[in-house]
Amino acid sequence: MSRLSRYRLLAIIVAVAIVEAMCRIGWIDRFTMQPPLQIAIDLWKLLVSGKHLDAIGKTMGNAAIGFVLAVSAGVVVAVAVHRRRLLRETLEPLFATYYAIPVLAFYPLLIILFGVGDAPKITIAFMLGVIAVIVNLLNGLDRVPPVLIKTARVVGMGPTQIVWRVTLPFSAPYLLTGVKFALAYSLIGIIGSEFIMSTDGMGFEISFAYNNFDNATMYPLIVLILLISISLNFALGTIEKQILQRRGLR
Amino acid sequence: MRRIDAGPWQAWRGPIILIVSVFVVWQGLYLLAGEMAMRSPMQTFSYLGKLLAGDRIWPHIHETAKASALAVVFSVVLGLAIGLALGFRKLAGEVFEPMLVAAYSIPKLTLYPILLLSFGLGMSAKVAFGALHGIIPIALFTINAVRNIRPILIKTGRVLGYSPWEMGWRILIPAALPEIFTGIRIGFSLTLIGTLLGEMFASQRGLGNQLMKAIGLHDVDLIVAIAFLLTSVAALGSGILLAIDRRFQTRMQTQPGHSPNSF
Numbered sequence: 001m002s003r004l005s006r007y008r009l010l011a012i013i014v015a016v017a018i019v020e021a022m023c024r025i026g027w028i029d030r031f032t033m034q035p036p037l038q039i040a041i042d043l044w045k046l047l048v049s050g051k052h053l054d055a056i057g058k059t060m061g062n063a064a065i066g067f068v069l070a071v072s073a074g075v076v077v078a079v080a081v082h083r084r085r086l087l088r089e090t091l092e093p094l095f096a097t098y099y100a101i102p103v104l105a106f107y108p109l110l111i112i113l114f115g116v117g118d119a120p121k122i123t124i125a126f127m128l129g130v131i132a133v134i135v136n137l138l139n140g141l142d143r144v145p146p147v148l149i150k151t152a153r154v155v156g157m158g159p160t161q162i163v164w165r166v167t168l169p170f171s172a173p174y175l176l177t178g179v180k181f182a183l184a185y186s187l188i189g190i191i192g193s194e195f196i197m198s199t200d201g202m203g204f205e206i207s208f209a210y211n212n213f214d215n216a217t218m219y220p221l222i223v224l225i226l227l228i229s230i231s232l233n234f235a236l237g238t239i240e241k242q243i244l245q246r247r248g249l250r
Numbered sequence: 251m252r253r254i255d256a257g258p259w260q261a262w263r264g265p266i267i268l269i270v271s272v273f274v275v276w277q278g279l280y281l282l283a284g285e286m287a288m289r290s291p292m293q294t295f296s297y298l299g300k301l302l303a304g305d306r307i308w309p310h311i312h313e314t315a316k317a318s319a320l321a322v323v324f325s326v327v328l329g330l331a332i333g334l335a336l337g338f339r340k341l342a343g344e345v346f347e348p349m350l351v352a353a354y355s356i357p358k359l360t361l362y363p364i365l366l367l368s369f370g371l372g373m374s375a376k377v378a379f380g381a382l383h384g385i386i387p388i389a390l391f392t393i394n395a396v397r398n399i400r401p402i403l404i405k406t407g408r409v410l411g412y413s414p415w416e417m418g419w420r421i422l423i424p425a426a427l428p429e430i431f432t433g434i435r436i437g438f439s440l441t442l443i444g445t446l447l448g449e450m451f452a453s454q455r456g457l458g459n460q461l462m463k464a465i466g467l468h469d470v471d472l473i474v475a476i477a478f479l480l481t482s483v484a485a486l487g488s489g490i491l492l493a494i495d496r497r498f499q500t501r502m503q504t505q506p507g508h509s510p511n512s513f
Contacts, residue, residue, distance in 0.1 A: 007345045032367045089264035090271070096492050100439035100484035102446050105477040108465040112287035180355060188357040195359065195451060197465065203360075207451075210363040218363055225360045233355045 043220035066125025074133025125189030132181035140174025321380025333392020376448030383444030384437035391433020395426035
């Protein structure tokens with residue numbers, strides 16, 4: 001473990017210990033927050049009892065569908081839009097202001113359209129994620145050196161082959177940045193929708209527990225979501241680092 | 251081959267086509283989904299006109315504006331403070347930056363029950379929720395901006411015998427401003443979203459809360475009107491910031507992109 005990682009670990013341990021102490025002394029009362037140690041125990045119990053596994057599976061499954069749709073559609077759109085000047089000029093302002101738009105506000109309309117179920121949630125997750133993929137991949141495609149494309153042409157590659165074998169591999173690190181965001185956004189989309197109106201999923205369970213002052217369920221579920229998203233993000237970050245290292249960029 | 255600049259049309263062509271297409275798609279969605287689920291643009295405008303002429307909605311608009319403004323102020327002040335502190339201290343920056351990046355990627359929406367329990371239902375909870383969304387991107391961009399200041403500028407300042415105060419005011423701030431501003435622009439959008447989400451879940455007043463009520467009552471008129479109002483205000487604000495941002499970028503001849511996040 002490197003020196004920096006050790007410092008990081010130390011910082012986390014100190015922070016958690018401070019919160020633990022504040023809970024134990026009573027500066028933070030039990031109704032506001034359980035001590036971290038208690039949350040860890042509750043999380044363990046919750047996972048072992050299997051009571052919420054359905055909800056967890058539901059949320060993660062929906063998020064995965066939204067994520068895959070966002071990434072695949074994002075790649076297709078970015079590649080299609082990249083060289084079309086007018087289309088890009090038109091979409092550029094949309095991309096730039098997109099994250100100021102409260103997408104979740106459209107969730108009720110989607111419920112009316114599709115009915116209460118998985119479809120409106122997945123649509124929200126998709127809508128949030130897809131733009132991050134498009135924007136970051138476009139950024140990568142813009143940076144492909146012209147000489148690579150020329151070489152590919154000289155070797156006799158067609159447009160599709162160039163996309164698959166030259167431009168997409170070159171833009172992989174940028175795409176990965178977009179993919180990381182799509183991952184976070186698909187989780188936000190699903191869980192947010194579940195908070196607003198839903199009959200299942202982790203978001204629903206969390207708000208149900210909140211309404212019933214059931215901190216022993218609420219905190220472990222929140223912590224679980226955070227742990228899952230941080231570890232997935234970390235895994236993608238590791239892949240990113242490997243690609244950059246292979247290119248000698250880091 | 252360079253095109254001849256066709257004047258204002260050139261710059262406005264994209265946004266104009268975009269706005270027209272949004273309305274076309276909207277009208278199309280209305281025709282497709284019907285009276286049950288959608289309202290047409292014209293219906294929305296006339297409903298919104300009536301809504302804004304009355305005095306029922308104004309207290310909520312006022313509440314949301316106040317909460318958002320406070321949240322933006324907190325985001326910018328705290329984000330800059332964290333960013334500057336970590337940017338100028340190499341070790342602290344290296345230790346904490348990846349942690350900020352990780353925190354940036356977590357679905358902060360899940361934290362709303364915790365904020366509600368800590369701040370109670372009301373203004374402070376939504377402001378905290380908004381700021382929570384904005385602080386980290388502003389801090390991350392500021393860290394990068396400070397790190398990217400060219401050492402020669404600082405050396406020049408030393409040669410000229412600048413005091414620390416002059417150094418900050420005359421060299422560091424102007425050099426880092428464009429990138430910091432990009433962070434503030436993104437932080438601004440995210441803070442608005444965060445505040446609105448806070449209102450939806452953690453408040454009894456404001457537009458977000460009205461939206462939740464409209465959802466409960468299946469009041470499609472109000473849902474579409476509020477969604478349109480919020481979207482246009484947010485897009486307008488973020489469009490203005492983007493225009494300023496572009497001006498900074500061209501003046502400084504820097505390319506955005508080595509930032510932690512590029513939208």
